[in-house]
Amino acid sequence: MAELVADLRADGHDDWRAYGPIVLPPILSASLDAFDEHGYHGTTVRDIxxxxxxxxxxxxxxxxxxxxLLVELLLGSMNAVLGRCRSAVAEAGDHPVDRFSAIVECIVLYMANRAPLAFLDTxxxxxxxDNRARYIGMRDELEAVVQTAVRDAVELGEFTTPYPVDAGRAVLTMAQAVAHWYRLDGPLSPKEIADRYVEIALASVGHRPKG
Incomplete structure (x- = not known):
């Protein structure tokens, strides 16, 4: 099997905010289209x-x-978003509010720019x-990055939510849901949506900047 393409690799980006068109090998591209149209169980290998x-x-x-085919698409997509989030966190630095904002921005940008891949989470x-356990482990890693930033910001007194775990989970769910409704031909760009969601996410955790 050929080496995974950039869109399915953790290191497949130079800039975590930058996206081009989705590029997949023909078999994976056809599989993604078929799964999107008919669902996994409604798709046959013959159709692909x-x-x-x-x-x-x-x-x-x-x-x-x-x-x-499903494993390569699902785990590859999770690899890609995790890789971008790791880059976003590294760029944001040590301050938990900056990390939190960068993570939310990164996830929303991925969900908007890679909606067909991200939607496959369904x-x-x-x-x-065994494959589900691997995927859920990766998904748990993504949640842990969000939860760590929320917990650290609460300890600093910059997030005031009394329910940090629930708030972190709600923010992650909200960000991931963008893949279900966002369309690239809509009125807002992925960046505009991401900026709005960072504001909404900060409000959700009770952000209170220290003056």
């Missing part, structure tokens, strides 16, 4: 092969089965147990 213009045996030469239930 037809979209690519190859025979079913040729497709199996590259991927063992339909589950392998197929987590279709992963086999």
């Amino acid at each position: 092969a037809r979209r690519v213009g190859v025979t079913v045996p040729a497709l199996y030469y590259h991927y063992q089965n339909k589950q392998a 197929e987590t239930r279709s992963l086999e147990p």
